[in-house]
Amino acid sequence: xSAILAQGLTRIYRRSAxxxxxxxxxxxTVEPGEFVAITGVSGAGKTTLLNLxxxxxxxxxxxxxxxxxxxxxxxxxDLETMRRQHVGFVFQDYCLIPTLTVEENVALPLLxxxxxxxxxxxxxxxxxxDLQHRSNHLPRELSGGEQQRVAIARALVNxxxxxxxxxxxxxxxxxxxxxxxxxxxxxxxxxxxTIVLSTHxxxxxxxxxxxxxxxxxxxx
Amino acid sequence: MVIFQFISVVLKxxxxxxxxxxxxxxxxxxxxCVLVSLLGLGTGYRTSLIHSIDRLxxxxxVTSKGCPYEAATLLMQxxxxxxxxxxxxHREILRDADVATTTRLFLGSLPVHREGFSxxxxxxxxxxxxxxxxxxxxGEWFGEGATDEVILGYSVAAxxxxxxxxxxPLGGMGQTFRVRxxxxxxxxxxxxxxxxxxxxxxxxxxxxxxLTGIGVKLKNLSRIDGFSERVFEIPSVQxxxxxxxxxxxxxxxxxxxxxxxxxxxxxxxxxVLGVMNTMLIAVFERTREIGxxxxxxxxxxxxxALICAETLTICTIGGIAGGGIAxxxxxxxxxxxxxxxxxxxxxxxxxxxxxxxxGGIAMAVGMxxxxxxxxxxxxxxxxxxxxxx
Ligand SMILES: Nc1ncnc2c1ncn2[C@@H]1O[C@H](COP(=O)(O)OP(=O)(O)OP(=O)(O)O)[C@@H](O)[C@H]1O
Ligand SMILES: [Mg+2]
Numbered sequence: 138x139s140a141i142l143a144q145g146l147t148r149i150y151r152r153s154a155x156x157x158x159x160x161x162x163x164x165x166t167v168e169p170g171e172f173v174a175i176t177g178v179s180g181a182g183k184t185t186l187l188n189l190x191x192x193x194x195x196x197x198x199x200x201x202x203x204x205x206x207x208x209x210x211x212x213x214x215d216l217e218t219m220r221r222q223h224v225g226f227v228f229q230d231y232c233l234i235p236t237l238t239v240e241e242n243v244a245l246p247l248l249x250x251x252x253x254x255x256x257x258x259x260x261x262x263x264x265x266x267d268l269q270h271r272s273n274h275l276p277r278e279l280s281g282g283e284q285q286r287v288a289i290a291r292a293l294v295n296x297x298x299x300x301x302x303x304x305x306x307x308x309x310x311x312x313x314x315x316x317x318x319x320x321x322x323x324x325x326x327x328x329x330x331t332i333v334l335s336t337h338x339x340x341x342x343x344x345x346x347x348x349x350x351x352x353x354x355x356x357x
Numbered sequence: 358m359v360i361f362q363f364i365s366v367v368l369k370x371x372x373x374x375x376x377x378x379x380x381x382x383x384x385x386x387x388x389x390c391v392l393v394s395l396l397g398l399g400t401g402y403r404t405s406l407i408h409s410i411d412r413l414x415x416x417x418x419v420t421s422k423g424c425p426y427e428a429a430t431l432l433m434q435x436x437x438x439x440x441x442x443x444x445x446x447h448r449e450i451l452r453d454a455d456v457a458t459t460t461r462l463f464l465g466s467l468p469v470h471r472e473g474f475s476x477x478x479x480x481x482x483x484x485x486x487x488x489x490x491x492x493x494x495x496g497e498w499f500g501e502g503a504t505d506e507v508i509l510g511y512s513v514a515a516x517x518x519x520x521x522x523x524x525x526p527l528g529g530m531g532q533t534f535r536v537r538x539x540x541x542x543x544x545x546x547x548x549x550x551x552x553x554x555x556x557x558x559x560x561x562x563x564x565x566x567x568l569t570g571i572g573v574k575l576k577n578l579s580r581i582d583g584f585s586e587r588v589f590e591i592p593s594v595q596x597x598x599x600x601x602x603x604x605x606x607x608x609x610x611x612x613x614x615x616x617x618x619x620x621x622x623x624x625x626x627x628x629v630l631g632v633m634n635t636m637l638i639a640v641f642e643r644t645r646e647i648g649x650x651x652x653x654x655x656x657x658x659x660x661x662a663l664i665c666a667e668t669l670t671i672c673t674i675g676g677i678a679g680g681g682i683a684x685x686x687x688x689x690x691x692x693x694x695x696x697x698x699x700x701x702x703x704x705x706x707x708x709x710x711x712x713x714x715x716g717g718i719a720m721a722v723g724m725x726x727x728x729x730x731x732x733x734x735x736x737x738x739x740x741x742x743x744x745x746x
Contacts, residue, residue, distance in 0.1 A: 184745070193652055193741045213657070221654030232649040236369040248362050249654040291653060 138205045140299055140331040141167040141190055146199035148185050148354075159185040160354040162199065167333060169298070172325045174342035175335040177351035183335035186351065187303045190333065191226045192219050204298060221250050225292030227302035227334075231284040233276040233291070239263070240272040243290045250295050262290040266320060282313035289320065293330075300324070302334040306341060318344055363666040370667060374639075378671065381635045385675025385721060386682065388628035392621045393683040393717035394690050394707055399614045401691070401708030406606055408704060412545045414487035415460075415572035416581060418597045419450065419588055441567035446594060450571060453587060455580045460484045462570040463558040467527055469551070475513065476550045477527070479558020487572055491547060496521040496538030499554050506537035508552040514539040527551070527561075544704060625720065628675075629728045632668050636732035640664060645744035647736050657737040664736045665729030672728065676721020680714045 143165040150157040160182045167173050175183050188194040189201060192208060201208045204223060211219060220226075233242045243259045263269045266286035276284055285305055292300055302321065306314030318341050324330050334345070342348050350357050371378040421440035447461055463479035485491060485498070494514075499506050507525050509517075514536070519525060525534045534553070542548055559565050575584060585596045640647070647660055655663075683690075691706040 188742055188745075191652065217654070217656045220652065221656075226652045228649070228652075232645070232652075234646055234649070236373050237366065241366075245366075245650070246654045248359065248366075249650070249656065249659050251359060253359075253362060295654060 138169070139166050139202070140169045140171070140204060141165065141333070142200070142202040143190075144200040146186070146189065146201055147197050148182075148189060148194065149197045158354050160189070160196075163351075163354070163356055165349065165356065167331060169331050170325070170329045172322065172332045172346045173334075174345035174348045175333065175351060176337070176339065176342050176348055177335075179337075181351040182354040183351055184303050185354075187301050187333065187335055190299075191224050191301045192216050193226070221246065222295055223297050223299060225295070225297040225300045227285070227288050227292050227300070227305045229304040229307040231276070231281070231288045231308075233284055233287055235276055238273050238275055239268060239279070239287050242276065242287055243294055246291060246295045252295070258294055258296075259290075262293055263287075265324075266290050280313075281308050282316060285309065285313075285317055286320065289317070289324075293324065297330075299331045299333070302332070304335055304337070306336060306338060311338075311340070314338065314341060360666070363663055364670055366663065367667045367670050370639075371670065377635065381632055381671050382675040382678065384631045385628045385672050385724065386679035388624040388724075389676045389679030389717050389721050390683045390686075391624040391679075392720060393680055393709055393713060394687065395617045395621045396717075397683065397687060397707045397709040397713055398690070398694060399610075399617055400710075400713070401687075401704070401706045402694075403607065403610060404708060405704035405706060406610065409545050412488070412490070412543065414574075416575050416578055416599060417573040417584065417588075418599075419446070419571040419573060419594055420569065420597065422593050422595050441564055441569060442594060444566045444568060446591060447568060447571050449591065450573065450588065453584065455575050455577065455584045456573055457576040458483055458486055458574045460487050460572045461555055461568050462572060463555055463562070463564070463567070464569045465558065465562045467561065469517070469525075469527060476546075477558060477561070478550050478552050479555040479561075480552050481555045484552075484572075487574060488543075488547070491543055492541045494539045494541045496536065499537055503537070503554065504557055504560075505532070505534050506554070507534045508538040508540065509536060510540055510548040510550045510552070511542040512548040513551055525551075527553075625724060628672075629724050632671055632724070632728035633731055636664060636668050636728065637735065639667075640732045640736045640739075643736075644739060647739050648741045648744045651739070651741035660739075661733040661737040664733035665726060668729035668732070669722065669725035672721045672725030673718070676718040676724075679721070680709075680717045683717070684709050684714065 143163055146160055146163040146165070147158065148160040150159055163182075163186060175186065177183055185194070189196050190203070192203075192211075196209060203219065206219070208216075208219070234245065237245065240259055240263065243262060244253065244256060247253050247255060247259070260269065263272060266289060268283060268286055268290070271279060271283065276287070279287065289300075289302075289305075300321070305321075306317050309317065321332055321334065322344065325332050336342050421442040444461070447459065450456060451459060460483040461481055465477050466475060467477050469475040482498070494511065496508070499508065507527065509519060509525075513519075517525075519536050519539075521536055521539070523536045525536050527534050540547065553561070559567060573584075575581060581598055581600070585598055588594060588596045650660065650663075687707040687709050688705070694706050
């Protein structure tokens with residue numbers, strides 16, 4: 138069983154008469170426990186691909202399987218379950234909820250999965266990303282690198298099998314960027330987590346098990 | 358409990374826009390305050406009215422013919438019933454088997470101290486039997502055969518600063534009376550009345566052997582219809598039963614309550630629309646946060662619940678605040694109403710009891726749910742990545 142399997146994956150944006158093919162026929166297999174970096178110039182379709190894998194968007198055509206489940210066949214509730222239980226998502230600009238503290242941000246997915254009794258996982262994860270001393274701070278009191286570590290902890294709190302990160306280091310300097318990738322590498326090793334991240338930075342991409350390069354919505 | 362977690366998320370959101378939250382909550386508070394006060398005015402007014410009619414003491418008042426509305430208002434407000442009947446009618450009524458007690462009345466008004474007219478009522482001993490709550494604050498009942506004594510209602514005594522034994526000039530003929538007694542406050546028009554013995558009143562107005570009314574208490578109130586019919590046979594006399602007075606005034610009150618209700622509903626509707634509007638703006642502003650929540654696992658239902666929890670919190674806080682303000686302000690509101698309304702019975706006009714208060718807060722909770730439906734639905738329909746571009 139592959140963690141992620143895509144065949145002929147296509148996403149076309151329609152705006153009135155105009156059609157933009159953000160992805161056209163992407164074939165891709167990611168095995169469980171793999172750490173894959175997706176590279177490509179701006180506009181190549183990296184975000185589009187990750188959104189599709191993360192069940193945040195729907196393909197126009199093609200096959201997409203996550204953990205052997207056909208995503209295109211999933212409807213409302215099942216898609217929500219997929220996002221909640223099996224996939225974690227990290228955004229380029231962290232996207233923490235500004236009114237909630239670090240700890241509350243990390244615990245939020247537990248609220249949505251009705252699993253707040255597993256709160257000790259929040260503490261564990263905050264220790265893992267080395268932010269236990271900032272638990273009660275608000276996001277705006279943290280640096281970019283720290284906020285991204287909170288976002289990673291949040292993405293992992295429901296123990297997903299797959300972690301997707303769209304340019305997680307895009308807003309950080311190279312030192313902080315390296316730290317984030319090192320952290321992800323650790324998670325990948327320790328938990329056997331499948332990770333797919335996108336990046337412009339070839340240095341960082343080189344530290345993945347495998348690189349997939351996109352250009353004009355195709356794998357090259 | 359998940360709901361409390363939702364509310365704690367919401368409270369933080371409300372604290373983020375303090376001014377906006379405060380204004381929205383104030384809007385709800387205002388409408389609940391208006392709602393509760395207006396409904397409280399309805400009940401309070403009704404209770405005061407029934408109380409003051411009950412305190413007339415008679416089951417039936419027999420007067421000479423005239424407009425019953427006029428008679429009812431005159432009774433309540435005090436005034437002169439301009440027509441007289443013979444004492445013979447009193448003797449006839451006394452013979453009726455259903456009658457327990459009667460008291461003859463002679464009402465008129467005379468200038469006092471040359472500064473406007475005051476209501477004078479000629480009464481006899483049985484008057485006090487009819488009104489057992491009417492007690493003396495000071496002094497006592499008229500002396501045997503006295504012709505120069507008055508008993509003052511509570512307010513009259515207070516207004517003229519009269520005490521027992523003081524002179525009390527009445528009418529224009531230079532005759533001076535002495536204050537014999539002062540009644541306790543009764544909360545009825547009796548407080549504003551000057552009482553003299555029946556015979557003295559008849560003489561003052563030069564209407565010997567005439568009466569303006571006969572108060573009748575029946576042995577059994579359920580016989581009131583039969584009694585009324587028999588009295589109706591007597592020419593030139595009409596019967597005002599207290600039930601009639603009540604019905605007439607309560608009918609009027611019913612119409613007023615309809616308008617009051619309309620105003621209250623409009624106030625509530627405006628508040629609901631206000632909260633809804635604020636919340637729609639908030640949803641629009643939070644497109645990105647809502648999308649992120651969806652991306653990290655929130656279901657449509659979760660998003661809907663979060664938005665509804667917010668409107669619910671706003672309205673519940675507003676409802677409690679508004680209810681509290683209404684309770685604290687009910688005395689002031691009563692006085693304001695009294696100043697505006699042409700006829701206001703004594704007593705607290707705006708009465709807010711526990712049930713009304715809880716009802717008002719429950720209404721606010723309902724408003725919260727109502728105001729949350731459309732914004733919550735909108736939010737739950739937002740695409741998880743709509744904010745990206
Ligand atoms: N909602 C949309 N409507 C129309 N076109 C879109 C939409 N989203 C993406 N596109 C187009 O699809 C193509 C791929 O976009 P995508 O965001 O996936 O690129 P990317 O590789 O993530 O770029 P970057 O490195 O700048 O983030 C681009 O040409 C973009 O303009
Ligand atoms: Mg992108």
